[in-house]
Amino acid sequence: MTGGRDDGDPSATRNDLDAGHVRNAVLAGRIGRLVLNHPPQLYLALVTGAALALAGAVTWAALAGGGSTPDPVAAVTTTTTAAAERPTITRPTTTTAEPPPAEPAPTEPSPTEPAPTTTAPKPPRPRPTPAPVEVLWQGTVKVRGDGGPGSGWFFDQPPPREGSSLGDLAYGDATTVTSDKVADLPDDAVPDQARCAELLNATAGITRASSRVGNAFCFTTRGGRVGHAVVTGTSPRDPLDPSTTLDVVVWDLAR
Known part of the structure; x- marks a missing residue:
């Protein structure tokens, strides 16, 4: 077209x-x-x-x-x-929030320990000093060796009482003196009642002490008393009067 x-x-x-x-x-x-x-x-x-x-x-x-x-x-x-x-898209920025700091755990208050108390040791209680034992009798006796009166002596009742061949101290022979229990002294110190009692408790079965002049010994009486004797003279060769002379102290019973 x-x-x-x-x-x-x-x-x-x-x-x-x-x-x-x-x-x-x-x-x-x-x-x-x-x-x-x-x-x-x-x-x-x-x-x-x-x-x-x-x-x-x-x-x-x-x-x-x-x-x-x-x-x-x-x-x-x-x-x-x-x-x-085309629109511009802005992406949001994601920020990771840090976790809050952990709260410290509550600490329980430690119980207050009481300070150790130092208690000084109590000094030992002094032992009561025993009262000195009184002397019941003190004097000189002559122990005869003829077997008659005075051949022995008993000292639980002052003044001492004579016995015949028997007693707390008695004539043994020309060289000894006898008792229920005797304890020779280890030295020349003059003992007290406590010393003699200690020596006698440590001695068992001895009933004779030497009659040598100057010999000292402890002895016991029939009544539980303690005595001390020192030989001061002897005449064992005298056929008419054999004897031993002693200085004697007898303490009373402890109270």
Whole structure:
């Protein structure tokens, strides 16, 4: 058909495309001048309008060309505009909160230990001093060796009482004096009652003491008293009066 558009003519389609390119270029130039002459607030509106115009032109050309190859310039422009329209997504920054510092565990108050008390040791109690034992009798006796009265002496009741061949002290023979228990003194010191009692307790089975002049010994009485004797004289060879003379001290019972 003359004077009309032939949809099947490829040259006519190409001319339409070229005319569309020219219009797009003119429109782009106008948009550029508007961008330069107007403030930035209009930039987004102008870019959006240009993108819509270009998209419509490309769509129209595609429909008119029946599937012909689209203009690469229009495709690039469309992609750029779409990228410009894509909103910027700001991802929130995740900050890991540090855990609060652990509270210190409550400490139980330690029980107050009492200070050790130092107790001074008590001094030992002084032993009571025994009262001195009183002397029951003190004097000189002569122990005869004839077997008659005076052959022995008893000292539990003052003054001493004579016995015949028996007594707390008695004539043994020419060299000894007898008693229920005797203990020789180890030295010449004059003992007291306690010393004689100690020596007698340590002695067992001795009943004779030497009648040598100067000999000292301890003895016991029938009543449990303690005595001390020293030989001061002897006459064993006298056939009429054999005897031994003694200085004697007898202590009373301890109270």
